[in-house]
Amino acid sequence: xxxxxxxxxxxxxxxxxxxxxxxxxxxxxxxxxxxxxxxxxxxxxxxxxxxxxxxxxxxxxxxxxxxxxxxxxxxxxxxxxxxxxxxxxxxxxxxxxxxxxxxxxxxxxxxxxxxxxxxxxxxxxxxxxxxxxxxxxxxxxxxxxxxxxxxxxxxxxxxxxxxxxxxxxxxxxxxxxxxxxxxxxxxxxxxxxxxxxxxxxxxxxxxxxxxxxxxxxxxxxxxxxxxxxxxxxxxxxxxxxxxxxxxxxxxxxxxxxxxxxxxxxxxxxxxxxxxxxxxxxxxxxxxxxxxxxxxxxxxxxxxxxxxxxxxxxxxxxxxxxxxxxxxxxxxxxxxxxxxxxxxxxxxxxxxxxxxxxxxxxxxxxxxxxxxxxxxxxxxxxxxxxxxxxxxxxxxxxxxxxxxxxxxxxxxxxxxxxxxxxxxxxxxxxxxxxxxxxxxxxxxxxxxxxxxxxxxxxxxxxxxxxxxxxxxxxxxxxxxxxxxxxxxxxxxxxxxxxxxxxxxxxxxxxxxxxxxxxxxxxxxxxxxxxxxxxxxxxxxxxxxxxxxxxxxxxxxxxxxxxxxxxxxxxxxxxxxxxxxxx
Amino acid sequence: xxxxxxxxxxxxxxxxxxxxxxxxxxxxxxxxxxxxxxxxxxxxxxxxxxxxxxxxxxxxxxxxxxxxxxxxxxxxxxxxxxxxxxxxxxxxxxxxxxxxxxxxxxxxxxxxxxxxxxxxxxxxxxxxxxxxxxxxxxxxxxxxxxxxxxxxxxxxxxxxxxxxxxxxxxxxxxxxxxxxxxxxxxxxxxxxxxxxxxxxxxxxxxxxxxxxxxxxxxxxxxxxxxxxxxxxxxxxxxxxxxxxxxxxxxxxxxxxxxx
Numbered sequence: 001x002x003x004x005x006x007x008x009x010x011x012x013x014x015x016x017x018x019x020x021x022x023x024x025x026x027x028x029x030x031x032x033x034x035x036x037x038x039x040x041x042x043x044x045x046x047x048x049x050x051x052x053x054x055x056x057x058x059x060x061x062x063x064x065x066x067x068x069x070x071x072x073x074x075x076x077x078x079x080x081x082x083x084x085x086x087x088x089x090x091x092x093x094x095x096x097x098x099x100x101x102x103x104x105x106x107x108x109x110x111x112x113x114x115x116x117x118x119x120x121x122x123x124x125x126x127x128x129x130x131x132x133x134x135x136x137x138x139x140x141x142x143x144x145x146x147x148x149x150x151x152x153x154x155x156x157x158x159x160x161x162x163x164x165x166x167x168x169x170x171x172x173x174x175x176x177x178x179x180x181x182x183x184x185x186x187x188x189x190x191x192x193x194x195x196x197x198x199x200x201x202x203x204x205x206x207x208x209x210x211x212x213x214x215x216x217x218x219x220x221x222x223x224x225x226x227x228x229x230x231x232x233x234x235x236x237x238x239x240x241x242x243x244x245x246x247x248x249x250x251x252x253x254x255x256x257x258x259x260x261x262x263x264x265x266x267x268x269x270x271x272x273x274x275x276x277x278x279x280x281x282x283x284x285x286x287x288x289x290x291x292x293x294x295x296x297x298x299x300x301x302x303x304x305x306x307x308x309x310x311x312x313x314x315x316x317x318x319x320x321x322x323x324x325x326x327x328x329x330x331x332x333x334x335x336x337x338x339x340x341x342x343x344x345x346x347x348x349x350x351x352x353x354x355x356x357x358x359x360x361x362x363x364x365x366x367x368x369x370x371x372x373x374x375x376x377x378x379x380x381x382x383x384x385x386x387x388x389x390x391x392x393x394x395x396x397x398x399x400x401x402x403x404x405x406x407x408x409x410x411x412x413x414x415x416x417x418x419x420x421x422x423x424x425x426x427x428x429x430x431x432x433x434x435x436x437x438x439x440x441x442x443x444x445x446x447x448x449x450x451x452x453x454x455x456x457x458x459x460x461x462x463x464x465x466x467x468x469x470x471x472x473x474x475x476x477x478x479x480x481x482x483x484x485x486x487x488x489x490x491x492x493x494x495x496x497x498x499x500x501x502x503x504x505x506x507x508x509x510x511x512x513x514x515x516x517x518x519x520x521x522x523x524x525x526x527x528x529x530x531x532x533x534x535x536x537x538x539x540x541x542x543x544x545x546x547x548x549x550x551x552x553x554x555x556x557x558x559x560x561x562x563x564x565x566x567x568x569x570x571x572x573x574x575x576x577x578x579x580x581x
Numbered sequence: 582x583x584x585x586x587x588x589x590x591x592x593x594x595x596x597x598x599x600x601x602x603x604x605x606x607x608x609x610x611x612x613x614x615x616x617x618x619x620x621x622x623x624x625x626x627x628x629x630x631x632x633x634x635x636x637x638x639x640x641x642x643x644x645x646x647x648x649x650x651x652x653x654x655x656x657x658x659x660x661x662x663x664x665x666x667x668x669x670x671x672x673x674x675x676x677x678x679x680x681x682x683x684x685x686x687x688x689x690x691x692x693x694x695x696x697x698x699x700x701x702x703x704x705x706x707x708x709x710x711x712x713x714x715x716x717x718x719x720x721x722x723x724x725x726x727x728x729x730x731x732x733x734x735x736x737x738x739x740x741x742x743x744x745x746x747x748x749x750x751x752x753x754x755x756x757x758x759x760x761x762x763x764x765x766x767x768x769x770x771x772x773x774x775x776x777x778x779x780x781x782x783x784x785x786x787x788x789x790x791x792x793x794x795x796x797x798x799x800x801x802x803x804x805x806x807x808x809x810x811x812x813x814x815x816x817x818x819x820x821x822x823x824x825x826x827x828x829x830x831x832x833x834x835x836x837x838x839x840x
Contacts, residue, residue, distance in 0.1 A: 070816045145813050151790055152773040152815060158707070159815040245791025249726035249739065250772040251707060262774060262789050296648070302659035327776060327811075328787050329768075329794040332690035336683055343679040350671040351664070353637065357644050358663070362655040365648035367582035375645060379590060382637040383597070386630040389675050393682030395689055396623060398785050402776060402811040444582075448589070455593050459600055466623075467606040468780030472813040478820030479807050481780065485606055558654040565654070 022122075024114035025540050029121050030100025031433060033091055036125060037422075040087035043132070045500050047080040052493040056486065058475050071160040073474035074143035078161075079131070081146030082169065086176050087128055089418045090276065093283035094218070095120070095183050097425050098211040100433060100538075102187060104531035105205050107196025107550060107570070109542030112189035120183040127175035134161070134168040142166040145472060147273070150243040150265045154235050157253040167236065170229045177226040180218050187215030196530070196570075198550030202307070203569070205529050205554040206300060209307050210286025213314040217275045217282070220318065225272035228265065235260065266328055270321035278317040280414050282310060284421025285352055288377045290554075291424055292356055294527050295371035296363025297565050299555040302355040309348035309355075316345040326394040327401045335394035342392035349385055353378065364558075368525070369443030373424035376451050377417050383455075384412025387462070402472070405465020408458045416454040423450070423506070430513065431520030435537035438517060442509040446502065453499025460488050528566050529554050583645050590642040594635055601631065612806060612827065613782035614799035615689050620783075622685050629678060694797035698763035699833075701756060704738055705768075705775030705788040708817030710808060711737055714751040714837065722747015726771050738771070751840040756825040759833035760803050768794040776812035779825055787812055800827040 020028060053060055054068040061067055068076075099117065103110055111117045134141040143161040144153040148169065156163045191212040195204070204212075231242040235257070243265045246258030293300045300306060322330060322338035356378050365371065387409040391397045400406060423446070430438050469485050476483050523532040530548050531538065551573035558565045611620055702713040702721055709732075715721045723741040724730075730739030740747045758764045768777060770788040778785045784798050810821035828836065 070819070074813070074816060074818075143813075143815060149774055149813070152813065155773070158773050247725070247727055248772055248790055249706075249730050254727035260791070262791055297654040299656065299658045301657060302664050305659065305664045327785050329789050329792050332686070335686055335690070339683060339686070340676075340679060343675050346675050347668065347672050350675075351668055354667045354671075355659075355664075357637075357640055358659075360641070360644040361647065362651065362657070363648055364651040364654045365583065365645065367586070372582075372586065375586060375641070378641055379593070379638060382641070383634060386634050386637075389678055390623075390626045390630055393622070393626075393679065393686070395619060395682055395685040396626060399619065399780075399783050401785060402778075451589060452593075455596070459597055463600065463604055463606045466604070466608055468609065468778070468809070470778060470809050470811045473819035474816070475819045479809050479822050481609065481807055482809070482819075488606060555658075558656050560656055 019540075022118060024110075024118045026099050026103050026111045026114065026117055027433075027538055027540060027542075029117050030096055030098075032121050033096040033099060033124070034433070036121075036128060037088050037092035037096055040083045040091070040128065044080050044083035044088060045503065047076040047083070049496065049500050051076050051080065052496045054474065055476065056490045056493045058477075070474040071140065071143055074145075074159075074472070075135070075141035075161050075165070077472060078142045078145050078169070079135070082131060082173070084415060085146055085276065085280065086173065087124075087131075089280035089414065090180065090218075091124065092422055093287070093418065093425070094187075094211060094214050094279065095124070097287070097429060098187060098214075098283060099183070101429065101531055102190060102208055102211050103194065104432075104534065104538060104542065105208050105529050106191065106194060107199055107530045107543065107548040108190070108194040109544070111186045112194055113186050116182050117186050120179045120186070123175050123179035123182070127172045127179060130168055130175065131172035134165040134172075137164040137168065139163045139165050142169045147269060148232070148265075150232065150235070150260075150262050151245075151248060151250070151255070154232060154244050155248065155250045155253075155255055156236070157251045157255075167233065170233045170236075174226060174229045174233070177222040177229070180222040181226070184215040184218035184222070187211055188219065191215070196548050196550050199569075202304070203550060203553050205286075206289040206303070206306055206310070207283070207286045209310055210282045213310050214279050214282045217279050217314050217317060221272045221275035221279065224268060228268035228272065231268075232265065263325070263328060263330065266325055267321070270324045271318070273324065274321040275314075275317045277410070277414055278313055280418050281421075282313065284377065284418050286310065287421050287425050288356060288374045289352070289359070291370050291374040291428060292359045292378075293555045293557060294525055295368060295374070296360050296365045297557045298359055298363040299553075299557055300355070301358035301361075302351075303553070303555065305351055306355055309351045312348040313345060316341060316348070320345055323392055323397065327398045332394070339392050339394055343389055346385070346389050346392070349381075349388075353382060353385070368427075369438070369440055369447060370424045370428035370525075372444065372447040373420045373427065376447065377420040377424065379451075380412055380417040380420060380454060384409060384414075384417060388413070399468075400465050402470055403465035404461040404469045404471055407471050408461035408465065411461075412454070412458050416458065420450070423447075426510070428525065431524050431536045432531055432534070432538050434514050434517075435520055436513050436517030437520050437524060438513040439509050442505055446505045446509065449499060449502030449505070453495060453502060456495035457492055457499060460492055464488060526566050528552070528556055528568050530569055533568060533570060583649050587642040587646045590638050594638045598631070598635065601627065609781045609806075611781065611783055612800055612802040612804065613784065614801055616781075616783040618685055618688065622682060625681065626678070629674070633674075690796070694763040694765045698765040698797060699758055700765050700767070701758070702767045702769065703756070703777055703788060704771055705777065705810065705814070705821075706737065706771040707773065707815050708810070708821040709737070709754065710756075710775075710777070710810075710821065710823040712753045712756045713738060714753070714840075716749030716751055718746060718749055720746040722750050730771070751837065753840070755823055756808065757833060757836050758800055758825065758827055759830040760800055760827050762830070763797050763799045765797045766795070768796070773814050774812045775810050775814050775821065778809045778811035779806055780809070781806040782825070785811055800825070803827050803829060
């Protein structure tokens, strides 16, 4: 087995700082994004743990923090949502794995604009630090939730955390938008301009298709959010009134604004916010398609249908934002349009699910950890997805809106499915990123805990929602019927504690394997795609002078009559290959 | 591993089905005119989506289990006939369901209330609900919260003292309505967005500063029902509670007179 070559074996000699810190190498930047998301997910999970504990044991004394107050709870809630949505789900699937693997899978040695790539990461890091700084300013973090509905987020008198904490939130998200747009430009250009010879669009792995479509969504969605946060910052600090209507009396203070529209913020936010859901989950869908094919040793069933479904989800994703606003006072006629369009988006999602199952069907499946997490992704995607058509109906949604039913829905489909894809990607690509293998036994144990944990936490939340339990309540004592649901809330907290504790297994596996894991071969999973033609870890020169020439599609597994059960994309097309698409 | 995964999926399906069949927590008894139709639509959703859930998970499990009987993977790059078939099938199912939901939505939102509906103005404020009735003159007085609102002096909404229409207005912290009559609500907010949520009435509507939102419901059973706030409005969001008291018509008029 080859010794995992350290990156310093690069032919170009550069200073340590330029090689590992301010590097323009997409492989270094991909890993930097990976660790940024790891930091964010640790903080985000810790916050959810604190919230769950406070909810059922409001007077519990937490080490170092003491008793959690309602405003602390809401601050944690805002930060949990923001960290998880922006710095985990929008960062690691796209900018983490995508930055590392998009060029390699396309057969090129770097992104189109390596310096922009580096700038994107550093702006994201600053954005992350600005966000966390809100915990340490007077008033603490914003209490308005990750959606920052105005006027709660626009008027400092509306609550603790609505002063400097909210300005920091807005600045942080503004920077994050900038970084995302920069990064998206790089993804789109790289995909369109840098593909290796023979890598037609319809020969790209579905991961690349997902990153490509996601980048287009990022470009459009984050631009709108940038405008929205700048407008809100100006309402707060420059005396404009985009969002704040006249005549408000907040907490005894007459608010000196007039003429704004509170619903305008919601339209702008969700015009970003719904595509954002797909920004978070499309890379995971692409990865799942990819891994199910690799580990069932079968071509992806319906590759073209998968590509068109990805594009359809991306396009429809921009037309459904109003389903977040059925109860907002929006014209009820708009409800029909948004309901129909939302139902429409369930169709390509279902097509993907059918094709995933059909890919597995009839395969001699290798049950390695990445496959387990991919199968878990499909299971969670079905479970979380099926409440979508229900919530797409305004009549039913209005009752369930802002209850735990919705919390269950989006955690299953976006957060849990999204995380399962991230875990699958980590176990799968770890050898190429770090040159070593992760431990399979720990990986499986981690899978079982996380699978049962996800269901145990989020399935019962549906019942809370049906019984009318509003979300974002810091305590259960305010209403009698809510207080009656405390036993179920306690069960969910216990499940959350167990599941989050189970993630320690993953962390141990990750860091132990990084330094002590067995050295990885170039192609340990026997995949066809180009990143596996390189040694593990991928050397910093990438393909160097040997740009690959692509002759085959990405999923040529188990071709009848071949001696090996996989055909590398760059295998020479010596004979008339009937499968070359 | 295949067997373990399949057993896990089946266990999850069983647990989920049990959870929804036993449902130790569920809808409160519906007490408004629209609750029966809404509960019916939810039941349809539960059966339809529940069936798709069970079938989906089981097909996934079977696909994993079949792997054990295979020596080598089959080679199939897809089948357009299958793609078209399942696309049409799922489109038909989802849109049939969608259209049935649209019908319900139009019956809830697009019909005017009775001419003799009781008028109630609802105002959300951090962290209190106010309900205002027009009094004998049938007119609500002007308000100007910035100028006149003083909760401690009994004028939380900022009724303009110079407007005669407002002199007989009744402001209450609980909603009192007569049974069997449409209740016409005008929803407003003083400071931030709130949301009037009455689970027993299957009713929810955000109250948005700067907007007057009109909607209505009809209570059909006498009793006291809790009102929650369903839109994050600040630190006291969880305790922004009120009660709707549904009373007989006589009792309602007696209450109005007493006020």
